Amino acid sequence: DIDGVVLNIADAAAVGAAARAIEAGVRKHAPQADIEGYAVQPMVTRKQAQELILGMSRDPIFGPAILFGAGGVAVEVMDDTAIALPPLDDVLASDLIGQTRIGRLLAGFRDRKPTNRQAIIAALNGLSQMIVDFPCLVAVDINPLLADAEGVIALDARIEIEPGRVEEAGPNPALAIRPYPSGWDKAFAGGGTHYHIRPIKPADIALYPEFLARISPDDLRLRFLSPRKSFSDQMLKRFTQLDYDRNMAFVALETATGALAGISRLSCDPDRSVAEYALLVRTDLQGHGLGWELLRQIVAYAKADGIGWIEGIVLSENRTMLTMCREFGFSIAHLPDEPGLVEARLQLH
Incomplete structure (x- = not known):
């Protein structure tokens, strides 16, 4: 807006001429400004690159929000952007890209090669992690972000911070969505198989079809309290x-193959007084302690998170689950109106 950028500088003489032109433009449009120096950078030319925009702003209701879409000088005219709430991962970042029209162009068309979509996803994840780690961020504007088959490069970026919060450590308390829980990974071995136990991620959806295919219909019925086919x-x-x-x-996850072997789950009330738990282990891997370890992990997490009670509804014929619950200290009570069901409850606080 003040003629402060000069492109396609070929040699040293052109650098001097550009500096003088910038100074003249600043004196004309912003005479009160102090010029402290000039930045000289390599000229980036990527003829087949798409111009994108990545950004962040604070929403008064939802907190930090991430913006992605078509960038460049015509970003407002194009009006092709989408918004997501951090934190992101590969699946959520890819979904955000897919919400825009330019997201379809990134797959390539006519003589344009497909862009490196994974590099764009990595840039979105990087911005997301910055938002999680630095509560002082007020706004971020990366425009344009050039993207082509070789990857991405930011040509211009602006970051606004809240100076009084620079020393404040993350995670960002203003996030509408709680960040991925760290510090809860552990190793377990049972029945000659080694496992990696960790909090679930959206990308784990790809593991579910094989996992469900290797669970017997009866085990699915015991888990969901009724037959499930799909x-x-x-x-x-x-x-x-x-x-x-x-x-x-x-x-x-099986350490050797990465296959999904079992899941323990918790869903709590808004006041965090009670949470409902559930557990499912692949049929061919039962009987070697994996279910016990998954239940132990979810109980430990609930206790650390300040939840008062955990409870679950169990079919009275599910003797394996009821035995496990009793050994963990759960109280078992029959439901008067549901003769085939019992309630297992464990007080944590």
Whole structure:
């Protein structure tokens, strides 16, 4: 806006001429400004690159929000942006890209090669992590972000901070969605198989089809209290895309293959007084302590998170689950109106 940028500078003489032109422009448009120096950078030319915008702003209701879309000087005219709440991961970042028209162009068309979509996802995840780690961030504007088959590069960026909060450590308390819980990974071995137990991630949705295919119909009935033959994509998304403030799930992955072996799950009331738990282990891996370890992990998390009670509804014929609950200290009570069901409850605080 004040003629402060000069492009395509070819040699040293052109650098001097550009500096003088910038100074003249500043004196004309912003005479009160002090010029402290000039930045000289390599000229980036990517003829097939798409111009994107990445940004962040504070919403008065939802807190920090991430913006993605078509960038460049015509960003307002194009009006092709989408917004998501951090934190993001690969799945959520890809969904955000897919909400825009330019997201479809990134796959390539005519003589344009497909862009490196994973590099764009990495940039969105990086911005998301900055928002989580630095509560002082007020606004971020990266425009344009050039994206092509080789990757991404930011040509211009602006960051606004709240000076009084520079020393404040994350995670950002203004986030509408609780960040991914760290420090809850653990290793477990049972029946000759090694497992990695960790909090669930949205990307784990890809593991569900094989996992469910290896669970017997009877085990599914015991878990869901009635026969289940199929699970919709929307239901699988609800299983894996959690608001960690109200819900939690731990997955056990086979260390050797990465296959999903079992899940323990927790869903708490808004006042955090009570949370409902659930547990499911692959049929071929039962009987070696994995279910016990997953239940132990979800109980430990609930206790650390300040939840008062955890409870679950169990079919009275599910003797394995009831035995496990009794050994964990759960109280078992039959439901008067449901003769085939019992309630297992454990007081934590």
